[in-house]
Amino acid sequence: MNDIRRTILWVIFGFSMVLLWDKWQLHNGNKATFFPSPAAVGAAAPAAGASAPQAGAASVPASTAPAVASIGASAVPGTPAPAAPAAREKIEVTTDVYRLTFDGEGGSLTHAELLKHADMTDKAKNFVLFDESTQRVYTAQTGLIGGSFPTHKTVMTAVPGPRTLKDGENELTIRFESPEQGGVKLVKTWTLKRGAYDIAVKHEVLNVGSTAVSPQLYLQLVRDGNKPPGESSFYSTFTGPAVYTDAKKYQKIEFKDIENGKVDIPKESPNGYVAMVQHYFASAWLLADGVQRELFTRKVSDNLYSVGMITPLGNIDPGTTKVVDARLFAGPQVETMLEKLSTGLDLVKDYGWLAILSKPLYWLLDQLHKLLNNWGWSIVALVLLLKIAFYWLNAKAYASMAKMKAINPKIMELRERLKDKPQQMQQEMMRIYREEKVNPMGGCFPIMIQIPVFIALYWVLLSSVEMRNAPWIGWIHDLSAPDPFFILPLLMTLSSLLQTALNPAPPDPMQAKMMWFMPLIFSVMFFFFPAGLVLYWLTNNILSIAQQWIINTRMGVPPQFNLPKFK
Numbered sequence: 036m037n038d039i040r041r042t043i044l045w046v047i048f049g050f051s052m053v054l055l056w057d058k059w060q061l062h063n064g065n066k067a068t069f070f071p072s073p074a075a076v077g078a079a080a081p082a083a084g085a086s087a088p089q090a091g092a093a094s095v096p097a098s099t100a101p102a103v104a105s106i107g108a109s110a111v112p113g114t115p116a117p118a119a120p121a122a123r124e125k126i127e128v129t130t131d132v133y134r135l136t137f138d139g140e141g142g143s144l145t146h147a148e149l150l151k152h153a154d155m156t157d158k159a160k161n162f163v164l165f166d167e168s169t170q171r172v173y174t175a176q177t178g179l180i181g182g183s184f185p186t187h188k189t190v191m192t193a194v195p196g197p198r199t200l201k202d203g204e205n206e207l208t209i210r211f212e213s214p215e216q217g218g219v220k221l222v223k224t225w226t227l228k229r230g231a232y233d234i235a236v237k238h239e240v241l242n243v244g245s246t247a248v249s250p251q252l253y254l255q256l257v258r259d260g261n262k263p264p265g266e267s268s269f270y271s272t273f274t275g276p277a278v279y280t281d282a283k284k285y286q287k288i289e290f291k292d293i294e295n296g297k298v299d300i301p302k303e304s305p306n307g308y309v310a311m312v313q314h315y316f317a318s319a320w321l322l323a324d325g326v327q328r329e330l331f332t333r334k335v336s337d338n339l340y341s342v343g344m345i346t347p348l349g350n351i352d353p354g355t356t357k358v359v360d361a362r363l364f365a366g367p368q369v370e371t372m373l374e375k376l377s378t379g380l381d382l383v384k385d386y387g388w389l390a391i392l393s394k395p396l397y398w399l400l401d402q403l404h405k406l407l408n409n410w411g412w413s414i415v416a417l418v419l420l421l422k423i424a425f426y427w428l429n430a431k432a433y434a435s436m437a438k439m440k441a442i443n444p445k446i447m448e449l450r451e452r453l454k455d456k457p458q459q460m461q462q463e464m465m466r467i468y469r470e471e472k473v474n475p476m477g478g479c480f481p482i483m484i485q486i487p488v489f490i491a492l493y494w495v496l497l498s499s500v501e502m503r504n505a506p507w508i509g510w511i512h513d514l515s516a517p518d519p520f521f522i523l524p525l526l527m528t529l530s531s532l533l534q535t536a537l538n539p540a541p542p543d544p545m546q547a548k549m550m551w552f553m554p555l556i557f558s559v560m561f562f563f564f565p566a567g568l569v570l571y572w573l574t575n576n577i578l579s580i581a582q583q584w585i586i587n588t589r590m591g592v593p594p595q596f597n598l599p600k601f602k
Contacts, residue, residue: 123138124192124193125138126138126198126209128198128199128207128209128227129198129200130199130229131150131229131230132149132150132230132231133149133227134146134150134161135148135165135227137209137211138174139190139191139192139193139211140187140188140189140191141178141185141187141188141189141190142177142191142193142213142225143175143176143177144175144225145166145167146163146165146166146167147166147365148161148164149162149164149316149366152504153504154265155263156264156265162316164366165318165365171261172339173256173259174256174257174258175254175318175320175363175365176254176256176257177236177238177252177253177254177361178221178252179221179250179251179252180250180251180253181248181249181251182217182250183216183217184217184219184221184250185214185216189213189214189221190214191213191214191221191223192211192212192214193209193211194212196208196209200227200229204229205229206227206228207226207227208226208227209224209225209227210222210225211224215243215244218242218243218244218246218353219240219241219248220240220241220243221238221239221240221241222238223237223238223239224236224237224239232364232365232366232367232372233362233363233364233366233376234362234363234364234365235360235362236362237358237359237360237361238252238358238361239356239357239358240252240348240356240358240359241355241356242352242353242354242355243353243354244353247350247352247353248350249348249349249350249351250348250351251345251346251347251348252346252348253343253346254309254322254343254344254361255342255343255344256276256309256310256318256320256342256343257335257339257341258311258340259340260275260290260338260339260340263313263314266313266314272497273312273314273385274312274314275288275290275311276290276293276309276310276342277309277310277312277342277383278301278307278308278309278310278330278332278342279310279378279380279382280306281307282301282304283300285382285383286300287312288300288342290340293332293333293334293340294340298332300330302330303327303328303330305325305327305328306324306325306378307328307379308321308322308344308379308380309330309343310342310364312383312385315367315498315500316366316367317364317365317366317368317383317384318363318366319364319377320344320361320362320363321361321362321376321377321380322344322346322359323360324378326346326359328344328345328346329345329346330342330343330344331344331345362376362377364377364380367500368498368499368500369500369501370384370397370401371401384498384499385498386491386494389487389491392487392491393495393498396417396488396491396492396495397495400413400417400495400499403417403420404501410501410502410505410507410514410567411507411567412507414496414514414567414570415570415574417492417571418574419578421488421489421492425484426582430582434586438472438473442467442473445467446464449463449464449467489575492571493568496565497565497568502565503515505567507566507567511523511566513566514565514566514570515565515566516565517563518566521562523561523569523570524569526573527569527572527576528554528555528561530576531554531558531576532551532554532555533576533580534576534583535551535554537580537583537587
């Protein structure tokens with residue numbers, strides 16, 4: 036039964052890895068590998084020649100489809116924008132956290148450098164979130180539809196004013212004014228605050244004509260479908276649009292689903308946001324709760340996609356003004372910051388199916404960091420606290436294993452003596468277990484209970500932007516990057532092999548080989564994992580070995596190393 040117990044343990048381990056991989060695939064916006072769910076089927080796309088966009092039209096409200104088409108493929112460049120005309124300005128703005136570029140065409144935000152976050156590939160450069168260049172397209176745009184009104188393609192005039200947030204100042208405003216179009220003038224004011232990654236965007240719609248108008252305001256994020264530069268090719272993370280509403284909560288949308296018209300999101304909602312998500316960073320358009328909005332996704336052109344909201348402004352009489360306040364978040368996925376900005380915005384930092392465990396683990400990790408001021412030591416301290424919390428469960432598991440190890444010689448002798456009589460062998464083994472008061476499965480269940488907790492911690496460390504460029508000790512300067520000298524992965528591999536050596540060797544030769552090959556195969560992945568993840572696993576292994584050693588000694592079963600025999 037000892038080898039049966041090990042087989043069951045490996046089955047549990049293997050099945051856990053399968054589930055983890057499947058959920059990882061879903062978390063990253065990919066199809067599940069082993070347990071796929073039926074794809075959501077949206078409404079049929081409009082027929083060829085219709086005015087609405089051909090892809091993603093299932094998510095565009097029918098009442099506004101022709102209007103959305105006016106900001107569709109012909110308006111948003113699918114390739115790098117042509118040279119700017121003389122009247123088109125580029126306004127550069129600097130705060131303590133941003134270096135931004137606004138385009139006079141539409142008053143759009145086309146470039147955003149995050150001054151407190153280094154580039155993924157070149158640490159000497161700032162991380163660039165928004166960009167409009169020959170390599171990338173990722174912009175935030177707003178405008179009016181419902182008539183020949185100013186859009187994000189309208190050349191606007193920037194009102195003169197300061198372009199740098201100076202010491203002692205807490206606020207900086209950038210104001211754009213459009214010419215009159217369709218009897219309407221649009222004034223767009225961007226307000227940046229010190230230390231903030233949310234930008235207030237005030238839209239003033241002035242009716243300067245002689246008749247009432249009923250425009251609609253759109254807010255959209257447009258980006259290409261490529262992975263962010265510097266993204267690891269070994270483990271995939273989700274890049275693409277996301278939508279949140281109270282009705283359907285957080286929904287990730289794959290670019291290919293927009294292209295194939297398979298997006299199923301609420302068409303109308305009085306709350307929620309639209310976002311573009313990538314590993315560690317995100318952008319999102321936010322409107323106040325209670326403001327009615329229509330949500331859409333669409334393919335703008337080849338490899339260019341958008342997600343956005345349209346909100347009606349109602350009738351605006353001649354000589355009157357309608358004001359709509361919005362906010363644009365563009366920054367790192369710091370959970371505590373996102374929770375304060377909008378309901379559900381913290382979900383862009385996606386923990387997947389174990390969010391109920393991951394969120395308290397992140398909170399505890401954050402509290403430890405406030406105490407220790409080092410994310411590496413905070414990871415070590417968190418694993419230590421988890422080991423203390425699960426001490427009695429682990430003690431029960433290791434005590435059961437120690438008892439099994441103590442009677443293992445009897446079991447092996449019995450197997451050899453009765454190898455030709457399997458039924459009698461099973462009966463005798465059960466008799467020994469009863470006499471020795473040993474439960475062969477006693478070590479399995481305590482371990483199973485802990486598996487979700489450590490998988491949840493895995494997602495916390497993989498998703499937390501705080502690990503980027505966070506040093507630990509010596510050669511570890513970035514916990515989000517692989518160990519440059521592979522020291523931590525080698526130590527992790529050795530600790531896994533040591534754990535295997537401390538366990539009794541299975542009598543079955545094939546199982547004995549698997550007991551040694553599995554840690555080696557599993558450890559290969561850690562050579563490519565972020566150093567923070569490897570540190571967490573190494574710490575867990577070391578503490579498990581220490582606990583197993585202490586419990587075995589107390590049980591009167593001296594620890595011994597069972598080296599492999601592959602004859």
